[in-house]
Amino acid sequence: MNQVEMTQVLRQAGYRLTQPRLAILQVLEENDEGLSPEEVHQQGRAICASLGLVTVYRTLDLLTELGLVRRVHSEQRCQGFASAGSDRHYLICEGCHRVIEFPCHGLEALIESVRQQTGYTINAHLLELSGLCPECQMGQAA
Amino acid sequence: MNQVEMTQVLRQAGYRLTQPRLAILQVLEENDEGLSPEEVHQQGRAICASLGLVTVYRTLDLLTELGLVRRVHSEQRCQGFASAGSDRHYLICEGCHRVIEFPCHGLEALIESVRQQTGYTINAHLLELSGLCPECQMGQAA
DNA sequence: GTGTATTTGAAAATAATTTTCAACAAGACA
DNA sequence: TGTCTTGTTGAAAATTATTTTCAAATACAC
Missing domain, CATH: 3.30.1490.190 (Ferric-uptake regulator, C-terminal dimerisarion domain)
Structure with a gap:
């Protein structure tokens, strides 16, 4: 899904297409690895200078709900633990x-x-x- | 790896076999899904009543270092985000x-x-x- | 058993996340 | 294009999660 399609999903679900949301989508598009909210915030400010961290949290939640973004496993950023060796x-x-x-x-x-x-x-x-x-x-x- | 083998890894690496550590190992053994530090703490108190949350954090780190425990992906507990659809x-x-x-x-x-x-x-x-x-x-x- | 160094748990400090709310801006409509 | 309405934003405050500090406790070598 490219960015144009993504923005359409947002619009069709009744959400507004705002600068902060576009910036966050763009950051995630441009990065292959998973990013932390803090990292999304850092990079997003280059696109939308006023972007606040709170908005990053809210928007990541929203985009995840809509299926435009997903959580990916990441050592350091994942607080789920299990006995090793269990597949x-x-x-x-x-x-x-x-x-x-x-x-x-x-x-x-x-x-x-x-x-x-x-x-x-x-x-x-x-x-x-x-x-x-x-x-x-x-x-x-x- | 069973619990006996796990305790041997701990010993051989020069660490002591303490009640809190054994309790945490046991909790992780008994649970198939990934647990949060808080959950490990809750369940661990049933085995070692004095178990502190701080020790849970420390021990999870240690056991992960030793390869006895690993982080597993878990929605809700994983703060890594990426554009959806990327495999x-x-x-x-x-x-x-x-x-x-x-x-x-x-x-x-x-x-x-x-x-x-x-x-x-x-x-x-x-x-x-x-x-x-x-x-x-x-x-x-x- | 005794001594010693590691490990522990509580409290304090810090970092991460969520809530609250007045100001702002997207988009509908004239 | 200008104005209005409502959803959205960012800052501050509140809450929650994690790490650091340190005196007391305990594993284990002897």
Whole structure:
């Protein structure tokens, strides 16, 4: 989704197209890695000088609700902890935010190929898929 | 890795086997999902009544360093944001914490099978592998 | 058991996030 | 284009989360 499409999603959901929102969308578009709210704020000020940190928090929430932005795992910025070695497979619905787990087969071959290409040994994995659950697909169609 | 092995890693690294540390390890063992420091604290008090929240923070850091615990992605508890739709593939070294990206092929079949089994549409994915980079493997062997 | 250095928990300090609210600006409509 | 209305903003204050400090407690080597 490019920036024009994103702004249309905002408009169609009844939200205004403001300078701060555009700035935040642009920052996220321009960055491949995940950014913290603070980082979004720093970079966003280059585009919209008056941008406040509070607005960054509010807007990230809003954009996440609308599915234009998503949270991505990041060491340092993720306060979820689990026993090591436990592999994880989540499926998150972008509509209702429900999280289910799914059986994960067929990752072994991929992992083996990554191992060969990189020389890393691989002990654990986290696979997170996001999309729409059947109920939310129906709601969207209606 | 079971709890006995975990305590051995602690001992061998020169750390003491204390009640608070054992309690925290046990809580993480008993829980499949990722827990916040606050949640670990709540549950940990059932095992070690005097357990303080500060110790939980310190111990989670220590156990993460030692590779006994790891951070897992969790909506709500993860303050990393990125433009939606961007797929991500990280490879994290548990030794030096370096993060590299890798080309990811072969996930399509897995995603298609999850789609069929669950009825979800899948828009994006995050795959995070963790292990040891070649340099850290050498360091470990030496 | 005793001694010693690590580890702990409480309090204080700091940093991160949310709430509140008056001022501002986007967009509808004339 | 100008004006009006309502959603949105940014600053300050309030709250919550995390880190630092330090005297007391306790693991464990002997």
